[in-house]
Amino acid sequence: MAASGRGLHRALSARPCPPRRPAHWEAAGRLKPEYDAVVIGAGHNGLVAAAYLQRMGVNTAVFERRHVIGGAAVTEEIIPGFKFSRASYLLSLLRPQIYTDLELKKHGLRVYLRDPHSFTPMLEEGAGGKAPRSLLMGSDLAENQRQISQFSQKDAQAYPKYEAFMNRLASAVDLLLDAAPVDTEAFWRGSLLQRLRALSTLAPLLRAGCILGTKLPQYYQVLTAPSTKVLDQWFESEPLKATLATDSVIGAMTSPHAPGSGYVLLHHVMGGLEGVKGAWGYVEGGMGTLSNAIASSATAHGASIFTEKTVAKVQVDSGGRVRGVVLQDGSEVRSRVVLSNAAPRTTFLKLTPQEWLPEEFTQRISQLDIRSPVTKINVAVDRLPNFLAAPNAPGGQPLPHHQCSIHLNCEDTHLLHQAFEEAMDGRPSHRPMIELCIPSALDPTLAPPGCHVLSLFTQYTPYTLAGGKAWDEQERNAYADRVFDCIEAYAPGFKGSVLGRDILTPPDLERIIGLPGGNIFHSAMTLDQLYFARPTPLYAGYRCPLPGLYLCGSGAHPGGGVMGAAGRNAAHVVMGDLKSL
Incomplete structure (x- = not known):
């Protein structure tokens, strides 16, 4: 199967596979005037x-x-037999x-539901014949501390306090999500009824303020500061800081060194599923x-x-x-x-x-x-990636880390900043930030037996390339090849497993999905x-x-x-x- 897979991969690299058209949604009744x-x-x-x-x-x-x-x-179903969450890919x-x-x-x-949640393998030589280190994080706080202690005992002790701190802020902001923001125009210039309505919208703000209490200045800093500044106040180990910092830049044309990136970090940690706070999952x-x-x-x-x-x-x-x-x-x-x-x-x-x-x-x-750094790559493979830091089981069945968001090129916050700077110069990142997910590790309905679908959420890529050059098929494939080379470094043999791929650069996300700037x-x-x-x-x-x-x-x-x-x-x-x- 691997040999035929390589042949199909070469064909799809030269000519992207058109999506198969699903059946139309059956509207309730005929169009009325x-x-x-x-x-x-x-x-x-x-x-x-x-x-x-x-x-x-x-x-x-x-x-x-x-x-x-x-x-x-x-x-x-972009590739026959493989069903992809073509753009959005996780729920929380x-x-x-x-x-x-x-x-x-x-x-x-x-x-x-996914547990553990994230996996960050290192690119390093394993000591004494051991595998390279990795950071595996989930809902088990004690296990998280054990994982973090590989890199810093101090950080392992600080992590529960950081979690409690961020959860309190998330609880306060959560109150603002289910109501319209305060209508300041109506509050000051509207009719009496409009002013009363506007006054009622102040209630969530007041309740949020009560939750934050005397620590409001500290939380204000989280919302306005660079995420690296926030994380530096808590931790010293780069693998942990970089793993957490990915949430502060995901989907955003910003650096973890940029002011305000702390809010994006918060935005991605305040969800939950099935009553489990902070949980993320795949939709069957x-x-x-x-x-x-x-x-x-x-x-x-x-x-x-x-x-x-x-x-x-x-x-x-x-x-x-x-x-x-x-x-x-x-x-x-x-x-x-x-x-x-x-x-x-x-x-x-x-x-x-x-x-x-x-x-x-x-x-x-x-x-x-509306700037976007995102290129989404959907991949069909005939076997699971085999990471040096966490080798596959003999039978090839999914292991806990396969269900995670797998963070590659994320060992150091400097790598994330460097990738951002390259994109700001009009160049796709040399070592892009990659969030690799394998939903078929939990949901077997997505791929044929033994095969899997991979979601690669990558950044940073500019909307327009240096010199005003547009993304053409050659540029798309050159970038995807670079991403695959990066994955290969962490999981040798990955490129030989690829059956086909679908590449969506920022202009493609604009054209196909309707997202301005991607x-x-x-x-x-x-x-x-x-x-x-x-x-x-x-x-x-x-x-x-x-x-x-x-x-x-x-x-x-x-x-x-x-x-x-x-x-x-x-x-x-x-x-x-x-x-x-």
């Missing part, structure tokens, strides 16, 4: 918004431009209330199963979801209020409100008639930081683009200057990740507005 609400885009947030609106009695239709629903949370941040309200388990959602059947479960919940209550229906523009009546959308085929669909799951740039600069938006607003939208969060998760200022300080939250038009995607509060909070919060804001009309 009018709905109460229209949602642009069937990403997970758009589906969540539609499900909540429909449950509250708002007749809702969702229009998706692709042939498959899910946006970034999608499963595609989805809000617990959404599980319950939408009855996602009833609609087919099953999750495999890939991330598309999650999107299908949300869609099933929505359609069970009467929502309509249509694929291959591209929205060309938002329609506005003569009084300056949204009245529906126009599809690319010329069809007009009327609605009282329109919710956009598309990114702010797409929503306001491409779909909305510019004459109805203030110039200052559109200027702020055009200036959003940014997985729709816009950077930096403090100047969060909470009061997401998407802009002029209009934070879900409403916009055009009455009847709302954001419901990752470009709105509380931001990116497969969280669903933006969709749920937007639906409740829309419902409140519809009641007051």
